[in-house]
Amino acid sequence: MQEIEGGVTAPLGFKANGVIANIKGHNTTKKDLAAIVSQVPCTCAATYTQNKVKGAPLTVTKKHLKNGQAQAIICNSGNANTCNANGIEIAEGACDLLAKELHMDPSDVVVASTGVIGQPMTLDPFEKHIHELVSGLKEDGSDDAANAIMTTDTHKKEYAVAFKIGDTTCHIGAIAKGSGMIHPNMATMLAFVTSDVDISREMLEMMVHDVVNDTFNMVSVDGDTSTNDMLVVMCNGLADNKKIVIKDKHYQIMKEALYYICESLSKGIAKDGEGATKLLTCNTHNARTLHDAKTVAKSVITSSLFKAAMFGKDANWGRILCAIGYAPADIDITKVEVSLSSAQGSIIVCKNGAGVPFSEGKALDILSEDEIVIDIDLHDGDYMATAWGCDLTYDYVKINGDYRT
Template identity: 55%
Template sequence: MDIKYIDGGVTAPNGFLASGIHCGLKKSDLKKDLALIYSEVPAAAAGMYTKNKVKGAPIYITKEHLTNKKAQAIIINSGNANTCNGNDGLEKAKKMTTLQAKELNLKADDILVASTGVIGVPLNIDAIKNGIPLLTEKLSKDGFDDASSAIMTTDTFKKQLALEFYIGDKKITIGAMAKGSGMIEPNMGTMLSFITTDLSISPELLNEALQTIVKVTYNRVSVDGDTSTNDMVLMLANGLAENSTITEKDENYNAFVEALSSLNTIMAKNIAKDGEGATKLLECQIIGAANEQDAVVLGKSVINSSLVKTAMFGSDANWGRILCALGYTNIDFDPEKVDVSFESSAGSIDVCKAGSPLPFDEDKAKKILSQKEIIIKVNLYLGDSSAYVWGCDLSYEYVKINGDYRS
């Protein structure tokens, strides 16, 4: 399938506008903290959320508003997670939707809401109330960049992407923006992702497509093993591409899922790459597993290991830490069959064969592991299943960032 990546983020698809402003949730006037995504027509909508038992207030309100499987706008604030604030938090999350609905001449349940930032601090709803008129006024096709900036917390770069492909003679466009740098073990942060498309598809199949791609993209990222309280992925499909509505799992549906997976794999890798204090993107490839789920669990154990992560930060080919991380999972495998190798743009090197050391050039290994993107390849020789998961190294900067996060 021919996929073309384009500019535009969440406003690339037909009928979508966005904006981002500073309303006062963050101390610095230079940092945007309130974002809006708007579809000019009602859209089919779907969402996935954190598995943490402690959930941000916006998740409850968004779930409630999505019971009709439709939405037309998403309001997002950064600087405050609106989590662990009891009824006050729920009331303020709800108020964000009613205030925004009034400005857009919509119903409150047409608006979805998301928040990210510090947990356990009351949300300054007055700042949001005062900012919503300007936020709405600034909606435009060019607003995707400001919106992407406004959802960032400790992120070091904006994460946004768009693509187009064809279903018959109809051009379909998908756009996305995400944030996430720390507190990330998405089982579906804090990790937020917002996806827009002008595809016409039934709400039921939109939801199924989202569930399918999240499993192989966002749910395979881990920065630090902490599952956030506010993780959320939302998707709107407004139908303005004017394709024949997808109502069954045919070749058009499969093409959509393929394009959606392609875009969000890149988004997920960008989240891992931007892990707090990270200097390297790690990809752990588990091959030869008995089943895919085992491969995911084993891969995540490797990229979540503090010892593996620090070894990668130091460009140290300490492969014994990888076998150790595999071994403390509950997955059954034979350590005496495992092969391990490292790959990067500087080449590849085998370091372990059948669970035993191989002689290798330490200088070559150092050069390979000194690159910005590292592949850790593990072959279990158990079956035909495999999985790729993404993480990052662990640097001094991670402790610094999280030691003074509130300040």
């Protein structure tokens, strides 16, 4: 497997674009309308938010993907199209407009939105800019699309890899947005993944479910589960590999590539959390069950007190133990060992559920880095898990204090 350039247009047969459509209703210099289009229809799988309040685009996309097929994606930023009386009408209208320009059936279009909830929305920006969006589709358009789906993100999330299935070179590319309103078990923020691999719907759906559970669902920025989260994976088969129809070695090769892409996106989203200055990676080792390993890792990464301590470069290991203690997992706290590490080295701060002497100076050096690793050894089994998060800063409150206005 090799990292390559190109994002969602790295796989064969995909084009993308992003334009300024003034979705918010006032002039801006930021791109806010994106499209990703395949040359041919794709096998498609998706996951969605678990919030009971769901954006209208999710309802429309679920309906369109009942047959497991799609050929294009349209996504806007700046308005979530959620809790709007005309939300379904807007989402379906966006699909209709793109489908008409591309001469395809509207049911083959996936629609997504991100931004402020409950704000009035019309089709006018889509109607005015749809021709510009489609006429500008290009094989190196992933960058434009990645920038168009961003809201409070400070940088784009865009990755691609090449890998071999047998003698055939295949590709997976992706873009994502996500910075705030991100919490485990919500699905994925917004992530669009493309591939030229030929794979059956059943195998793709199984693969996406497994990978999402170990990547996107292990990310937390602020504990809020968004209303519009969606992951869409489109595979057009143009690599012309032997079609993947069973869980064989070729399935595992593609799964490893998809996992790499989704893990990279997950870490990128966590590191770019609103106001964040640090990426926090929490590894749980030697848990009794996989459930326990995941639950403990997520509990620590979502603790506001611990996140604040990391912002303050304070090796307050008691907050880690506290978060482990209230996690709904079967653990023996008297066996727990905790260490903190970064590019500056590593220190053990807790053994057998109790503090141990350590250098506060060395701890400060370790926690002054922008990527911190928390290793938790439960000494009670063979399972491990990883969760990703970020520190909690003053800027998070500033960003969200006036997000709407």
